[in-house]
Amino acid sequence: MAKKEIPAQAPRRGAQQHRIGFADRSRSWRRHHVQVAKQALVRLKQTPVASLMTLAVLAIALALPGFLFTALNNLQALTSGWDPEPRIALYMRTELSDQTIDSFSRELLLREDLSSVELISRDKGLEDFRRYTAFADLLDHFDHNPLPAVIMVTPLSTDPTTLSPLQAELQALPGVSEAQLDMEWVQRLNAIIALAERGSYVLGGLLALAVLLVVGNTVRMTIESRRDEIIVSKLVGATDAWVRRPFLYSGFWYGLIGGLLAWVLVQLALLMVTAPAQALADLYLNRFEVSGLGLVGTFSMLGAAALLGLIGSWLAVTRHLNEIEPGES
Amino acid sequence: MAAIRFSNVSKRYASGQDALLNLDFELESGEMAFLTGHSGAGKSTLLKLIMLMERPSRGQVWVGQQDLSRLHRSQIPYLRRQIGVVFQNHQLLFDRSIFDNVALPLQISGYDPADAARRVRAALDKVGLLAREKHNPITLSTGEQQRVGIARAIVHKPRLLLADEPTGNLDPQLSEDIMRLFGQFNQVGTTVLIASHDLSLINRMKHRMLTLRNGRLVADG
Numbered sequence: 001m002a003k004k005e006i007p008a009q010a011p012r013r014g015a016q017q018h019r020i021g022f023a024d025r026s027r028s029w030r031r032h033h034v035q036v037a038k039q040a041l042v043r044l045k046q047t048p049v050a051s052l053m054t055l056a057v058l059a060i061a062l063a064l065p066g067f068l069f070t071a072l073n074n075l076q077a078l079t080s081g082w083d084p085e086p087r088i089a090l091y092m093r094t095e096l097s098d099q100t101i102d103s104f105s106r107e108l109l110l111r112e113d114l115s116s117v118e119l120i121s122r123d124k125g126l127e128d129f130r131r132y133t134a135f136a137d138l139l140d141h142f143d144h145n146p147l148p149a150v151i152m153v154t155p156l157s158t159d160p161t162t163l164s165p166l167q168a169e170l171q172a173l174p175g176v177s178e179a180q181l182d183m184e185w186v187q188r189l190n191a192i193i194a195l196a197e198r199g200s201y202v203l204g205g206l207l208a209l210a211v212l213l214v215v216g217n218t219v220r221m222t223i224e225s226r227r228d229e230i231i232v233s234k235l236v237g238a239t240d241a242w243v244r245r246p247f248l249y250s251g252f253w254y255g256l257i258g259g260l261l262a263w264v265l266v267q268l269a270l271l272m273v274t275a276p277a278q279a280l281a282d283l284y285l286n287r288f289e290v291s292g293l294g295l296v297g298t299f300s301m302l303g304a305a306a307l308l309g310l311i312g313s314w315l316a317v318t319r320h321l322n323e324i325e326p327g328e329s
Numbered sequence: 330m331a332a333i334r335f336s337n338v339s340k341r342y343a344s345g346q347d348a349l350l351n352l353d354f355e356l357e358s359g360e361m362a363f364l365t366g367h368s369g370a371g372k373s374t375l376l377k378l379i380m381l382m383e384r385p386s387r388g389q390v391w392v393g394q395q396d397l398s399r400l401h402r403s404q405i406p407y408l409r410r411q412i413g414v415v416f417q418n419h420q421l422l423f424d425r426s427i428f429d430n431v432a433l434p435l436q437i438s439g440y441d442p443a444d445a446a447r448r449v450r451a452a453l454d455k456v457g458l459l460a461r462e463k464h465n466p467i468t469l470s471t472g473e474q475q476r477v478g479i480a481r482a483i484v485h486k487p488r489l490l491l492a493d494e495p496t497g498n499l500d501p502q503l504s505e506d507i508m509r510l511f512g513q514f515n516q517v518g519t520t521v522l523i524a525s526h527d528l529s530l531i532n533r534m535k536h537r538m539l540t541l542r543n544g545r546l547v548a549d550g
Contacts (some may be wrong), residue, residue, distance in 0.1 A: 025439050235382075237408075325382075
């Protein structure tokens with residue numbers, strides 16, 4: 001039917017008709033990205049139950065480390081709010097007279113590595129003991145005051161490496177029976193927090209792996225269900241990147257939406273924990289406020305979730321796409 | 330210039346079966362030829378070598394200026410974009426409209442959507458299915474599905490058109506219509522190679538005929 005319109009040189013025509021310029025190609029590349037991103041989202045909606053199940057698993061796997069990190073952040077904020085000043089208690093020999101101890105404490109004041117010196121005399125100690133403890137009766141069994149005088153000194157440096165030598169030095173001073181660094185419990189708490197932090201990294205890593213596997217498996221099934229489409233596309237000249245793209249986008253969406261749901265879960269969990277945590281904190285000090293994920297936390301969580309989804313689908317796609325070649329069909 | 334050139338090509342499958350043996354032939358640009366032989370004679374294998382769905386065990390295949398043995402895996406898509414293929418089982422996708430099926434090669438090559446739509450409609454018009462563009466191909470008869478497959482194969486105006494048993498399941502009248510369609514594409518300059526065992530139909534078409542038997546080219550003319 002087209003015969004009469006053919007010019008004499010017709011045989012060449014078919015071959016040279018369509019060169020696509022670079023600008024067109026990059027425009028179509030962007031167009032394909034937008035289109036594929038939308039389609040991937042539509043596909044999630046087409047199988048709502050299956051998608052929701054997957055998303056729920058992802059949300060829980062992502063929410064757990066999210067919640068842990070938030071809790072740890074709060075704990076760190078709490079302990080950093082506490083007075084970090086280490087103090088050394090010098091227990092004086094009981095046989096020394098009050099006067100000697102007083103002049104000893106004055107000498108300490110001259111030292112340049114101490115910022116404050118506070119003398120708690122034996123009488124004052126006895127008084128405090130009677131007032132603050134339930135064992136006041138105990139003292140009645142003694143015929144003399146059994147408590148030593150205590151000098152509380154605050155070192156200028158808070159660096160643990162200088163504190164220990166200082167403690168040893170003070171301990172060696174004549175008249176001092178024992179010098180006790182009273183920061184050890186803070187150090188212990190910090191060590192526990194550090195351990196918990198490390199533990200939450202391990203847990204976070206394991207759960208990240210779970211996210212990769214869940215997304216990977218879901219994408220693998222999507223690939224399987226779209227086998228025909230992949231084969232036909234490859235036959236009419238689709239590049240690997242073109243074929244891969246929709247699956248990468250579904251992985252990305254799974255990650256991002258899973259991350260959003262996880263964020264909601266973390267916020268809900270925080271909401272439930274805030275009141276009791278506040279009450280607990282109020283028992284110790286009153287300037288503590290439970291903080292949530294924050295802007296940075298939120299974005300890192302969403303970013304990590306989307307990235308994990310992308311990596312998970314990438315792994316599945318590279319692994320399974322090469323198996324689907326038109327040749328074998 | 331040769332559109333297709335086979336130079337001493339053999340293909341042996343991993344099972345040890347020789348699908349093709351020492352094949353030598355050329356198909357000139359703008360030529361139309363039939364590839365015949367019993368089923369299992371190697372027709373499909375020959376077409377697959379041109380599409381690089383398979384690689385030859387020995388010898389060289391040229392498509393236009395390209396030596397396919399030098400073509401890296403990543404370049405295969407660009408080779409396939411120059412070729413239109415019609416499959417016996419037409420390989421249509423039933424999750425989308427006829428229009429979208431035909432538009433797929435253009436989408437993949439990165440055509441502007443408006444330009445693509447124009448070309449898709451032109452191709453559907455040529456196979457007489459323009460009125461059905463919005464339908465799902467599953468609603469079509471076998472002959473109509475085959476015509477959609479043809480529209481998809483020619484929508485990007487390939488310089489080379491391959492067809493593997495395009496009339497396999499069709500009645501004689503439909504088969505003749507389809508063959509006439511291929512003839513029309515050939516008349517506008519497309520090189521056409523059709524694998525078919527429908528000898529009575531081919532004999533009427535009076536084109537070059539390559540006959541394969543047990544993987545060897547036994548007749549050419």
